[in-house]
Amino acid sequence: MRTESKDVYLDHAATTPVDPAVARASVDCMERGFGNPSSLHAFGRAARHAMQEGREKVAALIGAAFEEIVFTSGGTEADNLALHGAAEARRERGDHLIVSGIEHHAVLETAGELEGRGFRVTRLPVDGDGLVDPEEVRRAITSRTVLISVMLANNEVGTIQEVAAIGRIAREREVLFHSDAVQAAGSIPVDVGRLNVDLLSVSAHKLYGPKGIGALYVRKGVRLEPLLHGGGQERGRRAGTENLPGIVGFGVAAELAVAKREERAARAASLRDRLVAGVLAQIPDARLNGHSTKRLPGNAHFSFLGVEGEAILLNLDLEGIACSSGSACASGTTEPSHVLTAMGLPGEWAGGSVRLTLGEANDAGDVDRALEVLPRVVAKLRRLSPVYPN
Amino acid sequence: MYSDKVMDHFNNPRNVGEIAGADGVGQVGNPSCGDIMKIFIKVDDNRITDCKFKTFGCGAAIATSSMVTEMVRDKTVEEAMNISNRAVAEALDGLPPVKMHCSNLAADALHAAIEDYRHRSKAEA
Numbered sequence: 001m002r003t004e005s006k007d008v009y010l011d012h013a014a015t016t017p018v019d020p021a022v023a024r025a026s027v028d029c030m031e032r033g034f035g036n037p038s039s040l041h042a043f044g045r046a047a048r049h050a051m052q053e054g055r056e057k058v059a060a061l062i063g064a065a066f067e068e069i070v071f072t073s074g075g076t077e078a079d080n081l082a083l084h085g086a087a088e089a090r091r092e093r094g095d096h097l098i099v100s101g102i103e104h105h106a107v108l109e110t111a112g113e114l115e116g117r118g119f120r121v122t123r124l125p126v127d128g129d130g131l132v133d134p135e136e137v138r139r140a141i142t143s144r145t146v147l148i149s150v151m152l153a154n155n156e157v158g159t160i161q162e163v164a165a166i167g168r169i170a171r172e173r174e175v176l177f178h179s180d181a182v183q184a185a186g187s188i189p190v191d192v193g194r195l196n197v198d199l200l201s202v203s204a205h206k207l208y209g210p211k212g213i214g215a216l217y218v219r220k221g222v223r224l225e226p227l228l229h230g231g232g233q234e235r236g237r238r239a240g241t242e243n244l245p246g247i248v249g250f251g252v253a254a255e256l257a258v259a260k261r262e263e264r265a266a267r268a269a270s271l272r273d274r275l276v277a278g279v280l281a282q283i284p285d286a287r288l289n290g291h292s293t294k295r296l297p298g299n300a301h302f303s304f305l306g307v308e309g310e311a312i313l314l315n316l317d318l319e320g321i322a323c324s325s326g327s328a329c330a331s332g333t334t335e336p337s338h339v340l341t342a343m344g345l346p347g348e349w350a351g352g353s354v355r356l357t358l359g360e361a362n363d364a365g366d367v368d369r370a371l372e373v374l375p376r377v378v379a380k381l382r383r384l385s386p387v388y389p390n
Numbered sequence: 391m392y393s394d395k396v397m398d399h400f401n402n403p404r405n406v407g408e409i410a411g412a413d414g415v416g417q418v419g420n421p422s423c424g425d426i427m428k429i430f431i432k433v434d435d436n437r438i439t440d441c442k443f444k445t446f447g448c449g450a451a452i453a454t455s456s457m458v459t460e461m462v463r464d465k466t467v468e469e470a471m472n473i474s475n476r477a478v479a480e481a482l483d484g485l486p487p488v489k490m491h492c493s494n495l496a497a498d499a500l501h502a503a504i505e506d507y508r509h510r511s512k513a514e515a
Contacts, residue, residue, distance in 0.1 A: 386444035
């Protein structure tokens, strides 16, 4: 049963609404700029021009040169290309990969797949806030290590890693370094030079761009074995006719992200702080997961003792509030999230977690609505709970 | 992903609570990973006259618990033992496939409560 108040979207880490200027650019490209960028005629040249403009804007978002951008179908493909492409290209030099234990499944599953192909994988632990210790990375490197992958910011709890320090270590030891910046780009400054990365994944739909388009930054001189073979697009690193409307939209979204980042981040952080303070003040036996300061501006991730995350999510949805549950229950297991488990959160806390992520469309009224509904929902579920002392 | 009946039972769960002086109490599940269901029954002349539940878990876990407390009302103990997890899911117009194994344990909790009742009866006899 929906209430009369407007729906409140607090799931910006899952995806963001497409900015109207982005949508206009993509539609305009489909309607007028339909040419194939590989064609030699005028239609193709116009398409190629639009594509290069998009490439330059995405490059500017992360401080890269335009020829270092490889467009992909999204963050997942960028992560797959980074791990697979770098590992296979360096196979003669070694067979060891290092990843953090709290990577997105796009990295973890790809590392697991490479394990099946004869690579060895070290999965690094994190501390209670979800931070990787750069010294752990140093200790894990062997003469056989070919690639390290540590995400810039975690998609669940929002913890921001010391990527620049890890990158310095990787560079000293001449090991390639990849970072998944899908959640970070648009929210915090991302500069591939300062971060000391060789490879970096980004995705458009996390920063008010369209779905189905992402990019992998590939530092000049880094060789990758392609995943897709065919027409030699993207300098032979990703075959297939380019998703031009997506690239054009991504370009506009990247441009907006650069122009508005600070303003967006400050707003999201202030709303987030209001939400966190309210939740912790109003709901007993509640905790904020992730680092208190090294976290994404829009991310609030809570655990509530004695209740289960999906049940909270469904109750919030019934009241018109959209969020994510921290448990992996919806994906068919009853295991708590691998991120919370790696952070050492006890099972009775890890199961009862929800992620609320704020973005451009939110205002203080949305936060107050969440603060009105969430305590009621948690109290209702606790009355049902055999493990919460009532 | 959930049927209207599941959402109805989830949003307005029936027979929530504990029974003081229950004749049988059953609990299934694991507190560290997943759902916990606790069922309380009152038995009179071999018939289940009252049944209440408390559940920690997802939408499916709460809905199946609520549903089983309705299905069991006024059933004989033997009839109640024949209620299966599958029958509970069917009474809710089905559950998503991923939920059939992890969160569909309400009948097991009921059976555990009946076992407890039988155990207590034997001890008294």
